[in-house]
Amino acid sequence: MRKHGSGPSDRSGIEPFHAMTFLAEANRLKAEGADVLSLAVGQPASPAPLPAREAATTMIGRGAVGYTDAMGRPALRSALAAHYRQAYGVTIDPARVMITSGASGGFNIAFLAAFEAGDRIAIAAPGYPAYRNIMRALGIAPVEIEVGPSDDYILTSDRLEAYFRREPFQGVLIASPANPTGTMTPPDEIRRIADFCRTNGVWLISDEIYHRLSFGQEERSALQDLEEAIVVNSFSKYYCMTGWRIGWMILPPSLTDAAERLGQNLYISASDLSQTAALAALSAGDELDAVRESYRRNRLTMRERLPEIGFRTIAPIDGAFYAYAQIPEGFPSATVFAKTLLKQSHVAVTPGTDFDLRRGDGFVRLSYAGAEADVARALDRIADFVSKA
Incomplete structure (x- = not known):
């Protein structure tokens, strides 16, 4: 010891x-x-974007920058729920939206809310390194499934099924478009992965941080196929707000209370200034x-x-x-x-x-x-x- x-x-x-x-x-x-x-x-x-910078400048001028609710500003949560209705045709209760300290803060809360120490989550290799590193720091085991040129670097439902039959896991994390490969998972494959997770009682976490940065292929949110999916996103990439450290999650109803308690204790709230700027950024398409x-x-x-x-x-x-x-x-x-x-x-x-x-x-x-x-x-x-x- x-x-x-x-x-x-x-x-x-x-x-x-x-x-x-x-x-x-x-x-x-x-x-x-x-x-x-x-x-x-x-x-x-x-x-x-300019509206975000102007909103932040105005807020700083007023001097009132403080805590918000752990789940985030209601106006921002409602605006993001509206975005899912417009972009993906899914109806999201704003109560399921949580504003986070970047996507990284979202992954911390998602892993803690949905998994126990010792649980296993399947991810693709190559993949974003913070997935496995955050998991390991939290006592969760990443199950790295190798993908490559023969399968266009896509983690498929067939591969997941084969691994699951040998050694079950409790979660699947997919990213489309993916980092580092830029590969997108086809919509039909996302549907099959969602079906696999639903059938086997496996949590599906979908990293959609690069949505709106695709070039010719259809983007599909996991929420279109699985209401219980955990979606993580951020204002860092499409919205050009990396240093503002502001992101969001869409949570299944069963996890919202747990996520709020974790957010209260780990982060108190995401930055009030960044939330104000993020709300303005939504109008800068x-x-x-x-x-x-x-x-x-x-x-x-x-x-x-x-x-x-x-x-x-x-x-x-x-x-x-x-x-x-x-x-x-x-x-x-x-x-x-x-x-x-x-x-x-x-x-x-x-x-x-x-x-x-x-x-x-x-x-x-x-x-x-x-x-x-x-x-x-x-x-x-x-x-x-x-x-x-």
Whole structure:
């Protein structure tokens, strides 16, 4: 047994988020005067939309920024419920909407409200690393199911069924569009996953943070197929509000009381200022759609340039703003590739070890959420770096 006071807890022994490590190094180089271009982090280059900034400025001018209810401001919750009716044709009681401290806060509450320590949740690998790291910190076991080119990086109901028959799990977490691959799960497959969860008494958690950032394929909310699904979303991506740390959940009625108690004790409430800005951001669709069009152009640039540079096994770039690709030949690992690229060419990318512990060191994730000129310059530098390696 570990002695108290002898060091950090076992539950804190999770993997670092390597994307943030590379961002920190990129920022250090910038502080030294280097012209660093970052494709490492999924952060829009565009600022929060103008209505959000104006609402926040007005609120600060009045000086009254305080706590809200743990579930969030009623006006924001009602506006989000209306969004689900308009966008997906589902009727959501605003009482089921919880405003959270980013999607990360939502995952913490969802895992604590729905699962016991020792429970198991199925996720795709490659996948967003915070899923498994938050689970492990909370004593929940991630069941990582490998996906790849043969199945378009999609976690299917058939794969879930096969794993479940061998070793049952209590939850399934899907993301569409997905991070890091950008892959979207087809609507029919989402329906089948929902049916699997309903039939087997398994919680379905749907990460829909990249909704409204898809390019040609249909977006489907899990709520369209399963009322008891737990949906996590955020204002960080489409709404360009990463640093505001504001997100939301749609909860099944059976979990709302538990989630509220957890929110009261873990966070008190999400930021009042950010909630006010978020409500205003919901009216900024035209401005935000124009930003999305810049991602569309960057996506086309990535699809054209990456194979020319020598990247291989490129995942479908259906949505979000990422390309996940096997590194060019001649490099021993993605970690070496990323470190050397940053040091020599001042371009930051994220090694795939963040997203796939077993196979990821052959891949990198490149974000195209930046300004178009910066993405183009970064790809030019990467091409020069690879050609000289």
